[in-house]
Amino acid sequence: MSLPASAAPADIAQPAGATTYDVAIIGAGVVGCAIARSLAIRGWKAIVLEKGGDILEGASKGNSALLHTGFDEPAGGMELKLIKTGCATYRRIHGRMNLPLVETGALVVAWDEQQLGKLAGIAAHAQANGVAVSVLDRAGLRRREPMLSDRALGAVDVPEEAIIDPWSAPLAYIRQAMMHGAELLTGAEVTGLSRKRGAWRIETGKGEVAARLVVNAAGLFGDRVELLAGRQPGFTIRPRKGQFVVYDKPAHDLAKAIILRVPTERTKGVLITRTVFGNLLLGPTAEDQEDRIHAACEEAVLRRIMAEGEAMLPALAGQTVTATFAALRPATEHRDYVLKADAKSGWLTVGGIRSTGLSGSLGIGEWAADQGSIILGEARAAPPDDDLDWPRMPPISEVLPRPYRQAGRSPIVCHCEWVTENEVRAALSGPAPAGTLGGLKRRTRIAMGRCQGFGCSGALARLAPHLVEAGKTDAAA
Amino acid sequence: MNREPVVLIVGGGPAGLAAAHSLARRGVSNVVVVEREPEAGGIPRFCPHPTFGLTDFFRPMSGPAYAARWRSLVDPGTILSSTTVTSIGSELETMLSGDEGEVLVRPKRLLLATGIRETPRAGRLVSGDRPRNIFTTGALQRVLSEGKGLPFRRPVIVGTELVSFSALLSLRDAGVRAAAMVEPGERIVARRPADLFARAVLGTPIRYHSRVVRINAAADDAGRMASVTIEDAVGRSEEVACDAVIFTGCFTPEASLLGRRPDLRDVGTRGPAVDQFWRLAERGLYAAGNVLRPVETAAWSAREGALAGEAIADDHFGGAPLGERRLQIRADGLVAFSTPSCLTVPGPALGPMRMAVRVKRAAQGRFALSADGAIVWRSGLMRVRPERRIVLDPKFPDLENVGELRIGFEAQA
Numbered sequence: 001m002s003l004p005a006s007a008a009p010a011d012i013a014q015p016a017g018a019t020t021y022d023v024a025i026i027g028a029g030v031v032g033c034a035i036a037r038s039l040a041i042r043g044w045k046a047i048v049l050e051k052g053g054d055i056l057e058g059a060s061k062g063n064s065a066l067l068h069t070g071f072d073e074p075a076g077g078m079e080l081k082l083i084k085t086g087c088a089t090y091r092r093i094h095g096r097m098n099l100p101l102v103e104t105g106a107l108v109v110a111w112d113e114q115q116l117g118k119l120a121g122i123a124a125h126a127q128a129n130g131v132a133v134s135v136l137d138r139a140g141l142r143r144r145e146p147m148l149s150d151r152a153l154g155a156v157d158v159p160e161e162a163i164i165d166p167w168s169a170p171l172a173y174i175r176q177a178m179m180h181g182a183e184l185l186t187g188a189e190v191t192g193l194s195r196k197r198g199a200w201r202i203e204t205g206k207g208e209v210a211a212r213l214v215v216n217a218a219g220l221f222g223d224r225v226e227l228l229a230g231r232q233p234g235f236t237i238r239p240r241k242g243q244f245v246v247y248d249k250p251a252h253d254l255a256k257a258i259i260l261r262v263p264t265e266r267t268k269g270v271l272i273t274r275t276v277f278g279n280l281l282l283g284p285t286a287e288d289q290e291d292r293i294h295a296a297c298e299e300a301v302l303r304r305i306m307a308e309g310e311a312m313l314p315a316l317a318g319q320t321v322t323a324t325f326a327a328l329r330p331a332t333e334h335r336d337y338v339l340k341a342d343a344k345s346g347w348l349t350v351g352g353i354r355s356t357g358l359s360g361s362l363g364i365g366e367w368a369a370d371q372g373s374i375i376l377g378e379a380r381a382a383p384p385d386d387d388l389d390w391p392r393m394p395p396i397s398e399v400l401p402r403p404y405r406q407a408g409r410s411p412i413v414c415h416c417e418w419v420t421e422n423e424v425r426a427a428l429s430g431p432a433p434a435g436t437l438g439g440l441k442r443r444t445r446i447a448m449g450r451c452q453g454f455g456c457s458g459a460l461a462r463l464a465p466h467l468v469e470a471g472k473t474d475a476a477a
Numbered sequence: 478m479n480r481e482p483v484v485l486i487v488g489g490g491p492a493g494l495a496a497a498h499s500l501a502r503r504g505v506s507n508v509v510v511v512e513r514e515p516e517a518g519g520i521p522r523f524c525p526h527p528t529f530g531l532t533d534f535f536r537p538m539s540g541p542a543y544a545a546r547w548r549s550l551v552d553p554g555t556i557l558s559s560t561t562v563t564s565i566g567s568e569l570e571t572m573l574s575g576d577e578g579e580v581l582v583r584p585k586r587l588l589l590a591t592g593i594r595e596t597p598r599a600g601r602l603v604s605g606d607r608p609r610n611i612f613t614t615g616a617l618q619r620v621l622s623e624g625k626g627l628p629f630r631r632p633v634i635v636g637t638e639l640v641s642f643s644a645l646l647s648l649r650d651a652g653v654r655a656a657a658m659v660e661p662g663e664r665i666v667a668r669r670p671a672d673l674f675a676r677a678v679l680g681t682p683i684r685y686h687s688r689v690v691r692i693n694a695a696a697d698d699a700g701r702m703a704s705v706t707i708e709d710a711v712g713r714s715e716e717v718a719c720d721a722v723i724f725t726g727c728f729t730p731e732a733s734l735l736g737r738r739p740d741l742r743d744v745g746t747r748g749p750a751v752d753q754f755w756r757l758a759e760r761g762l763y764a765a766g767n768v769l770r771p772v773e774t775a776a777w778s779a780r781e782g783a784l785a786g787e788a789i790a791d792d793h794f795g796g797a798p799l800g801e802r803r804l805q806i807r808a809d810g811l812v813a814f815s816t817p818s819c820l821t822v823p824g825p826a827l828g829p830m831r832m833a834v835r836v837k838r839a840a841q842g843r844f845a846l847s848a849d850g851a852i853v854w855r856s857g858l859m860r861v862r863p864e865r866r867i868v869l870d871p872k873f874p875d876l877e878n879v880g881e882l883r884i885g886f887e888a889q890a
Contacts, residue, residue, distance in 0.1 A: 295607075324602060450733065458622055
């Protein structure tokens with residue numbers, strides 16, 4: 001499988017000199033990580049090329065953290081199919097990796113008569129999609145969610161909707177991939193792609209990489225990567241921004257289920273959901289923009305969705321806001337995922353994974369591994385779970401026994417989120433260590449609490465000076 | 478540790494340590510001070526400037542020296558450091574996380590002395606990108622205390638409270654000059670002439686009538702700060718190049734341990750609602766110090782802690798007036814809140830610290846206390862400013878049959 005040594009230029013630093021990988025995956029978002037996992041466990045030699053300093057630096061860094069059943073997705077599309085596979089796979093494997101799953105269920109709430117009239121149709125669509133639902137009347141809804149405004153008239157109950165940890169899950173996927181021989185190269189922006197003698201030569205910020213198959217999972221830059229390879233993308237990324245508000249712990253149990261709205265023609269509207277970290281999340285908006293890098297919060301918009309949230313859940317008024325954030329979804333002109341396998345060129349396109357990437361990722365991974373295996377010339381199936389190596393993820397959610405509760409714990413360095421020093425140290429070492437400050441936060445929750453760094457900034461400067469870039473001032477002096 | 482302390486003090490800052498000191502002097506044993514940091518002393522530990530000690534120890538002291546002084550007055554055996562209270566349940570069932578992991582303790586009485594925190598960027602809902610180097614004063618001082626240098630060179634400071642100038646001084650000590658201080662009002666919140674000092678000595682201009690409305694990342698790197706957009710009172714905006722923003726002050730009580738119980742919180746401060754004996758509406762639960770309100774000096778907080786310790790000792794030895802009911806003192810109009818925010822009646826109307834109030838805007842006029850709608854007391858004519866301590870000593874009528882107390886302000890043109 002090796003290319004001649006001449007194919008490997010001398011400036012390749014990290015990836016071993018003359019290796020030709022079976023597959024190079026461009027993009028270490030949740031989708032790229034899950035694809036790497038699926039291919040690696042089938043025995044394919046994989047490398048993940050990520051331009052950011054860590055995984056999840058693009059679209060995957062912020063989302064609603066739902067494990068979505070697909071109950072409201074259009075019938076017959078790949079999105080629905082892969083969400084269903086992805087959910088089922090997550091439910092099967094999360095325990096082995098120590099990943100949380102909280103069975104909150106979701107309620108699609110009707111706030112006026114017109115919406116009430118749509119509930120039966122929503123329920124019928126869900127059932128056609130193979131998702132069990134029931135319709136709650138006003139009294140039933142009130143019993144389930146007593147804090148909800150009494151303007152709520154009824155709801156479709158979707159019991160299988162759940163919440164998960166949106167950062168530990170992809171990290172677990174990439175770690176399992178690495179246990180099965182995959183490599184992760186961060187800071188490796190792809191700058192050129194050419195195909196010669198049955199392999200792709202991929203120029204990156206970290207040198208050149210050769211691979212027989214490329215999977216384009218570049219998210220917000222998916223169409224650009226297609227163009228870089230001289231391909232017609234067939235889709236254009238139209239970044240869709242979502243703004244969110246995170247409320248502090250005391251608000252956590254104001255809603256038990258995920259509170260959704262009956263969608264209008266234009267939008268699904270904002271939702272309210274608990275998080276596995278013990279907060280309450282409100283959002284997202286859906287705002288189209290051109291910029292693929294910046295996701296700015298807008299005070300007026302945040303205030304508007306907070307007012308919307310308070311209208312649904314009056315007790316939200318006056319609750320402490322722990323964080324606000326905005327994230328971009330890689331929407332396209334297509335409603336469905338853009339999934340294309342080009343056997344002749346050794347190329348898989350995984351584009352437009354708009355907003356269900358977290359739920360669909362394991363299903364997308366299976367699709368990519370099925371298609372990729374065929375292209376690579378051997379239709380390998382995934383081995384049985386018992387034959388695989390499994391990473392055990394650190395318990396950072398509130399539903400698992402966290403280290404601060406254990407005897408002999410190391411000092412707590414983040415007093416809002418109760419993160420211990422050893423958790424921070426662990427996240428800075430081992431496979432796929434934190435490569436950015438954001439990555440360290442996503443691995444540990446440090447600095448994600450209500451004080452946003454008052455307690456932990458010193459610890460961050462001490463434990464991770466390379467990530468906070470401490471000492472810039474000294475350098476200038 | 479003892480799982481059933483007579484008094485559990487949550488927070489080893491000036492208020493908590495002063496309470497422990499009082500309790501020890503009164504002969505109450507089995508008192509535990511829980512401190513989440515490795516060392517007790519509270520926020521002064523990180524304030525190196527000699528602005529402490531004058532009113533309680535009668536000499537200027539640095540924050541760390543002041544914290545050390547309070548520590549020296551408390552038996553180290555009562556301080557449980559590196560220990561965090563994670564929840565306070567019903568009947569004061571308290572979960573602690575320390576060396577032994579998480580344990581349940583059942584104190585007879587609990588004093589909440591958890592202080593305050595500054596409102597960070599998120600709580601202010603500031604628009605824009607989310608690059609690195611967005612700090613509060615506290616975070617800044619924690620970074621400096623690690624001695625590894627700062628990750629920026631040209632910060633903008635939001636706010637002009639006392640703590641804002643503390644941030645400015647800390648920056649100067651680190652060799653960093655701030656690009657600007659931004660103040661929405663027409664004058665600084667801290668006492669003058671801090672503004673002259675800022676400009677003349679530290680070379681930092683203060684932008685009045687202005688707000689930081691947006692944080693802008695670099696065009697090619699969403700993680701790197703490029704500038705802030707500052708907007709003035711008539712909506713003119715300007716970009717100021719900077720590589721960090723320090724959000725200072727805008728303090729809020731650190732009362733998350735109270736959860737969502739509205740009966741325990743004051744609507745004005747969102748901190749605990751205490752009566753004249755520092756008691757909350759739950760038996761055995763007390764609060765003192767800056768957790769009560771934003772924000773007082775360390776000395777003031779310590780004095781409250783000392784008095785709360787006295788009240789707890791009285792209760793312990795059976796000398797505390799129980800009272801029959803709690804009468805809320807509603808803050809009206811210009812008045813933001815009062816401490817205490819309740820009175821237990823019948824009982825002595827106020828303790829030695831009388832009634833401390835804050836106002837929302839600068840004004841001139843008289844405070845007016847009303848009982849069931851009728852004004853029963855007026856203060857003398859005063860000029861008042863927000864974020865300043867105002868101590869009132871109202872004469873209360875017989876409160877036995879009073880259903881509602883209000884403290885308001887009658888402004889004069």
